[in-house]
Amino acid sequence: xxxxxxxxxxxxxxxxxxxxxxxxxxxxxxxxxxxxxxxxxxxxxxxxxxxxxxxxxxxxxxxxxxxxxxxxxxxxxxxxxxxxxxxxxxxxxxxxxxxxxxxxxxxxxxxxxxxxxxxxxxxxxxxxxxxxxxxxxxxxxxxxxxxxxxxxxxxxxxxxxxxxxxxxxxxxxxxxxxxxxxxxxxxxxxxxxxxxxxxxxxxxxxxxxxxxxxxxxxxxxxxxxxxxxxxxxxxxxxxxxxxxxxxxxxxxxxxxxxxxxxxxxxxxxxxxxxxxxxxxxxxxxxxxxxxxxxxxxxxxxxxxxxxxxxxxxxxx
Numbered sequence: 001x002x003x004x005x006x007x008x009x010x011x012x013x014x015x016x017x018x019x020x021x022x023x024x025x026x027x028x029x030x031x032x033x034x035x036x037x038x039x040x041x042x043x044x045x046x047x048x049x050x051x052x053x054x055x056x057x058x059x060x061x062x063x064x065x066x067x068x069x070x071x072x073x074x075x076x077x078x079x080x081x082x083x084x085x086x087x088x089x090x091x092x093x094x095x096x097x098x099x100x101x102x103x104x105x106x107x108x109x110x111x112x113x114x115x116x117x118x119x120x121x122x123x124x125x126x127x128x129x130x131x132x133x134x135x136x137x138x139x140x141x142x143x144x145x146x147x148x149x150x151x152x153x154x155x156x157x158x159x160x161x162x163x164x165x166x167x168x169x170x171x172x173x174x175x176x177x178x179x180x181x182x183x184x185x186x187x188x189x190x191x192x193x194x195x196x197x198x199x200x201x202x203x204x205x206x207x208x209x210x211x212x213x214x215x216x217x218x219x220x221x222x223x224x225x226x227x228x229x230x231x232x233x234x235x236x237x238x239x240x241x242x243x244x245x246x247x248x249x250x251x252x253x254x255x256x257x258x259x260x261x262x263x264x265x266x267x268x269x270x271x272x273x274x275x276x277x278x279x280x281x282x283x284x285x286x287x288x289x290x291x292x293x294x295x296x297x298x299x300x301x302x303x304x305x306x307x308x309x310x311x312x313x314x315x316x
Contacts, residue, residue, distance in 0.1 A: 043244035054213065054244055054259070061246070062212055069212065073188060076210045076251035077156050085163040090135040100279040101287075102142045105236065108275050108289050109147060109201075116230060116272075117200060130154060130199045130226065132189060133207025137164030140181060144203060145173070151181050152198075156188040190215040194226025202226060205236040209252035213263060220267040224294050232272065233292040235260075238285035245285075254285055264292060272297050 043057060044050045051057040062069040088095035119125050127148040131140045134153035144151045145168070153168075155161040161184050166172070168181035185192065190211055194202070202223055211219060220233065227233075238254045245254045255263075264271060269292040277287035 041243045043240070043242075043246065045246040046248050051246075057244070057246055057253075058212060072212070072251050073190065073210070077188065079250040080157045080160070083157075085136050085159050087136070087138055090138065090160065094281065094284065097281065097284075098138060098142070101277065102139070104275070104277050104279075105139070105205075105289065106143055108273075108291070109143065109234070112201070112232070112234070112273070112291055113147065116232065120200075125200070126150075127200045128152070128198055128228075130194060130202045132192075132202065132204040134164055135160045137168050137181070139203065139205055140164070141167055141173075145175055145179050145181060148200070149178055149180075152183040152185065153181060154185045154187060154189070154192055156186060158186050161186050189219050192219070193222045196225050197228050199226050200228055200231045201234055202231070203234045203236075205234075206238070208235060208237055209247075209254055210250075216263050217266045220269060224268075227294065232294075233269065233290075235290045235292060236277075236287065237290075239288050240285065257288065260288075260290070264290075269294065270296050 041054070042050060042052050043054060045057075051060075062072050083089045086095070087098055091098060113120050117125060117127070120127055128150045129144050129148040130152045131137075131144055132154045134140060134155045135157070137153060140151045140153055141164075153161065153164055155164065164181070165184050170177070170180065173179075188210075189204075189207060208216060208219075223233070237260070240254045240256045240259075242256055244256065244259060246252075247254070261271070271290060272293045273291040275289045277289065280287060
């Protein structure tokens with residue numbers, strides 16, 4: 001996937017970009033057993049080692065020493081710098097899931113645009129998106145550029161970004177002249193601050209796992225400034241069953257749904273809508289798409305989600 005589960009669009013956790021993004025990640029049997037979630041709860045790493053809490057894991061991985069954090073990010077980008085700039089590369093060998101990923105993302109995006117930006121359908125609003133962890137531009141090319149007049153790409157892995165620039169050149173596009181890839185930022189998420197008030201949607205897929213908790217909160221806090229009034233974030237990520245799973249190879253963490261929701265709270269973001277990715281290979285982590293707003297959703301949306309929350313859930 002475009003932002004892999006890793007950084008650059010990691011599907012298998014190798015499609016995101018954080019340094020690049022990883023898209024999905026293997027659902028290894030290293031996930032903690034019946035561990036409660038949240039940052040105070042336990043998790044494990046890709047070698048099967050267990051941690052009592054996320055705090056313990058982060059203390060070991062980055063501590064309070066800036067050099068250790070720098071090394072964490074350097075190794076993450078370094079991993080993706082060794083990956084081929086192709087759909088199969090950024091998706092960790094699972095390029096065949098790209099169609100299912102785009103299909104579910106498009107359905108989710110259509111709902112958001114009709115509910116939150118209804119005037120967009122009549123071309124009454126110039127729509128601009130930011131693709132974070134854009135990798136080779138897979139998500140931009142197959143989805144975002146068809147709905148947004150301008151798309152900016154943010155990717156720290158230079159050969160991925162150059163592939164995206166070539167792929168998205170006007171002569172290689174099938175979309176109207178009114179839709180284009182505008183800016184290509186070769187910058188990691190943790191160092192990026194968007195232009196104020198530029199974006200209707202900031203799309204973050206398969207790359208946020210490369211950020212530490214502190215940098216996760218810091219990124220979204222800074223990025224809020226980049227949203228237009230009524231704009232929102234879309235986060236699409238791999239989900240751990242419980243707690244978290246640390247991937248030592250690409251320096252990324254797969255968080256549980258509860259872990260994410262606690263971080264959203266710390267960022268001052270509100271959950272507008274959530275959707276499970278369908279048609280996903282069982283050997284991969286489950287994937288969720290979150291729509292997040294900077295203001296509390298209107299009462300009608302809060303009521304709707306409350307009703308849904310009371311419906312019987314399918315136990316997998």
